[in-house]
Amino acid sequence: MNVVVCVKQIPDPAAPQALDPDTKTLVREGKLILDDSDAYGVEMGLQLAEQAGGGEVTLVSMAPGGETSGLRTALAMGAAKAILVSDDALKGSDALATAKVLAKAVERAQPDLVIAATESTDGYTGTTPVQMAELLGMPSVTFAKKVAVSDGTVRVERQTEAGYDDVECPLPAVVTVTAGVVEPRYPSFKGIMAAKSKPVDQLTVADLGIDAGQVGLGGAGQEVTQVADAEARAGGEIVVDEGDAHEQVVRFLEQLKLV
Amino acid sequence: MSIEKIWVVVEIADGNPISSSLELLTQARAMAGTVEALSWGPDAAKAAGEVGSFGATTLYDVGDIGDALPGVPVAAAVKALVEAGNRPDVILIPTTYDGRDIAGRLSAMLDLPVITNVVGLSEEGDEVRSEHGLFGGAKVAVARFTAQRPWIFVVRAKSFAAEASGGGAADVMPAPVPELGATNAAKIDARHVEEQSGPKLDEADVVVSGGRGLGSAENYAMIEELAKLLKGAAGASRAIVDAGWVPYSHQVGQTGKTVKPTLYIACGISGATQHLVGMKGSKNIVAINKDQDAPIFSVADLGIVGDVHKVVPKLIEALKARG
CATH class of the missing domain: 3.40.50.1220 (TPP-binding domain)
Structure with missing residues (x-):
């Protein structure tokens, strides 16, 4: 079984984030890392391919400047190869344009199953995988907390407001996984060394047959008009616990008439 | 072109419209002269009274979608209405598991963008501005569509207070699901309700x-x-x-x-x-x-x-x- 895992390479969430003053989009410069949310999808893809007893995991990613740092992490975990779409024309693309690019790249790998995270950590639009599924003409099952594949069917426990649903879907299909669906493996030293020589097929928008005017800031059907500081919440009282701070909490609860 | 008509996607749980959908109907009423609701499932038509009391004059009933996941059939039903010439200016969808699926499918089907994680909406002239929390809410971003209408916004729960307007029941109009292919192949086998003691997380005091x-x-x-x-x-x-x-x-x-x-x-x-x-x-x-x-x-x-x-x-x- 061939699995495509869509991964996003993002600025380190632990580092301070900034917006471009002109476009008001997130600055994505310098070294990017594999989005933590995507490590679960990569692990899920690897496990499903192993269980199927054959096939491989191909990564698909869109990133500026030919960035591969995050891809190397996922390749070190065990993915076989990667397709990276990198093109200056893509700067400022919205979710729908991103889905169009990813769909064209995914088609090249002819997968049985496409896995993505439910949303990215930096942009968290949360619609790209489903938009991509529609463009690929595939069914989709989102918010998977458990995934199994057999006989050309993917079986998913899908998170719901009340609990979860058992969902069955014929392949090929797009599945989005929640964090915690599996425990991502740490890349081994051997894996890290091997990842350096794994193939990364770098493509441009033109290679995918996409009109550059459809993507990027120019192709985006939305814009941020203004960014301002939010109304600050007035700071409260800070107490260092000397063994009796819980009494302060009780008094606070009394004031709120909650006890 | 001013904002004349807004559609609100109304999700039903345990036989009643969810509170996020009622919040969106309330906000839609403040922004447009005509507010219409769209819902699905066996209980959809029964919601006509409640969505009417929150200001919707029409309830488009997609009907029973059986064991399908709502994303594809509901988006396809909306698309069919739009293509038949019934074009709202704005479509509001609550941020739920199914709401996000519907928004993603609809965006790709109509080849129109979608704006998600909305926490505020306002009318400014002929435009709608959406508010978004950035960097953990330390900053507020304001966004707008530059694409053609309908503008699809996916709005987070509790962004607005739900208030009934006391209107009469909405007229129920069918919004049938067109023939669908492979995209609608995912089927729900069983539904599990996790027992929960005490109040629900998003409703607890x-x-x-x-x-x-x-x-x-x-x-x-x-x-x-x-x-x-x-x-x-x-x-x-x-x-x-x-x-x-x-x-x-x-x-x-x-x-x-x-x-x-x-x-x-x-x-x-x-x-x-x-x-x-x-x-x-x-x-x-x-x-x-x-x-x-x-x-x-x-x-x-x-x-x-x-x-x-x-x-x-x-x-x-x-x-x-x-x-």
């Missing part, structure tokens, strides 16, 4: 949440105990959900639930932006954390710099002693 500072999964029991004593619900940060300590349904934050209780108690939670987005709107916030520089203290009304393993058990004992 008190929410007690635990984070990485608890140290281990076993210590989450004291969060549940404290929540129970205060007749509240137990929440969690993304860190401990990712670590598998508690189920995803407990997650508060950007990826999880938005809560606005009277009191939010954060135990061993540092206050990553991811978490702050989901709880910053709480009326009162108490934070207990051993790191005095933790960002959670910047939003706390009462901050206790201390060890959760000491403070929380003493708090539980003190509350029990009061009976």
Whole structure:
């Protein structure tokens, strides 16, 4: 079984984030890392391919400047190869344009199953995988907390407001996984060394047959008009616990008439 | 071109429209002369009275979609209406599991963009501006569509207060699902309702949440105990959900639930932006954390710099002693 895992390479969430003053989009410069949310999808893809007893995991990613740092992490975990779409024309693309690019790249790998995270950590639009599924003409099952594949069917426990649903879907299909669906493996030293020589097929928008005017800031059907500081919440009282701070909490609860 | 007509996607749970959909009907009423609702499932038509009392004059009934996931059939039904010439200016969809699926499918089907994570909406001339929290709510971004209408917004729960207008029942109009191919092949085999004691996380008056500072999964029991004593619900940060300590349904934050209780108690939670987005709107916030520089203290009304393993058990004992 061939699995495509869509991964996003993002600025380190632990580092301070900034917006471009002109476009008001997130600055994505310098070294990017594999989005933590995507490590679960990569692990899920690897496990499903192993269980199927054959096939491989191909990564698909869109990133500026030919960035591969995050891809190397996922390749070190065990993915076989990667397709990276990198093109200056893509700067400022919205979710729908991103889905169009990813769909064209995914088609090249002819997968049985496409896995993505439910949303990215930096942009968290949360619609790209489903938009991509529609463009690929595939069914989709989102918010998977458990995934199994057999006989050309993917079986998913899908998170719901009340609990979860058992969902069955014929392949090929797009599945989005929640964090915690599996425990991502740490890349081994051997894996890290091997990842350096794994193939990364770098493509441009033109290679995918996409009109550059459809993507990027120019192709985006939305814009941020203004960014301002939010109304600050007035700071409260800070107490260092000397063994009796819980009494302060009780008094606070009394004031709120909650006890 | 002013905003004349808004459609609101109304999701039904346990036979009734969910509160997020009623919030959106209320806001739609403030923005447009004509508000119409769209719903699906066996109970859809029964919602005509309730959506009418929140200002919808028409309820488009997609009908029973059986065991299909709603994303594809509901989006296809909307697309069919739009292509038949019934074009709203704006479509409002609640941020739910199914709402996000519907929005994604509809966006690709209509080849129109979608704006998600909306926490505020306003009319400015002939445009609609949406508000979004950035960097954990430290900044507010305002966005707008430059594409053609309908403009599709996916709005987070509790962004607006739901208020009935006292209108009569909406006219029910069928919005049949057209013939669908492979995209609609996912089918629900069984539905599992996880038993939950106490109030729901997003409706509770008190929410007690635990984070990485608890140290281990076993210590989450004291969060549940404290929540129970205060007749509240137990929440969690993304860190401990990712670590598998508690189920995803407990997650508060950007990826999880938005809560606005009277009191939010954060135990061993540092206050990553991811978490702050989901709880910053709480009326009162108490934070207990051993790191005095933790960002959670910047939003706390009462901050206790201390060890959760000491403070929380003493708090539980003190509350029990009061009976």
